[in-house]
Amino acid sequence: QVTLTESGPALVKPTQTLTLTCSFSGFSLNTPGVRVSWIRQPPGKALEWLALVDWADDKYFNASLKTRLSISRDTSKNQVVLRMTSMNPADTATYFCARSYSTSTSFDLWGRGTLVTVSS
């Protein structure tokens, strides 16, 4: 079964660092062409792509957030971790991880998402 599952805190305080984990099964980030992204969606708003890591461990970021983001992979655990520093209330959103391929960077498989609220 091919799945992605996001996990992490539901509530973080302003200025804290958010750490989210995407655990996946049914595919491998060692397979050439495979990519995993993080995408977020504030309540009632549109989707925003944040970051991507690929099979070669190349990493790409949304420039608007690049100074606050890091992404890493653990291929032995089939996990991708996103860290976002200096969290503020505008970062309140559902965070999704999603798979794509180098042949078509459209997202064919998504996790259910995890809602992160930033509040003191």
Next chain:
Amino acid sequence: EIVLTQSPATLSVSPGESATLSCRASQTVGRNLAWYQQKPGQAPRLLIYGASIRATGIPDRFSGSGSETETEFTLTISSLQPEDFAVYYCQQYSYWPPITFGQGTKVDIK
């Protein structure tokens, strides 16, 4: 950054009718455009990629097309079913980072 503008923001359609959704790119994206459907509380679902290729398991009442200028794209849903009422997003993956999405079109019941 490529900006995607979707229109209309809301489309009211009766079941059984067709719906035409538009997505305009601020510059050419070739055929590197996808469409997603999102229902409340769910993750987006890939419908179309490569501007006109249906994803696995997507019914043929969903079709995508693009203009010769490769800046204007259309998602057509023929004979709307009750399960088709949702928000639809376009996404480009031609020039990235960043990968960008449109602001969405909500298709609701007339």
